[in-house]
Amino acid sequence: MTVLMNLGDRMAYSNFKDSIPEDDIALVNARHKAWAVFGDLQVGGPYGLG
Numbered sequence: 136m137t138v139l140m141n142l143g144d145r146m147a148y149s150n151f152k153d154s155i156p157e158d159d160i161a162l163v164n165a166r167h168k169a170w171a172v173f174g175d176l177q178v179g180g181p182y183g184l185g
Contacts, residue, residue: 148154152170155162174180 152166155166157163
């Protein structure tokens with residue numbers, strides 16, 4: 136728990152998705168796939184809209 140809190144304190148961006156350079160296509164694609172998986176796992180679907 137302490138490790139996660141310390142890592143969170145060191146984050147230098149306000150939005151993870153916006154922190155990824157759009158020209159890094161592989162990382163952008165991985166981000167989209169991860170977001171889709173997490174959205175599918177969320178009760179009610181992505182953003183709880185489903």
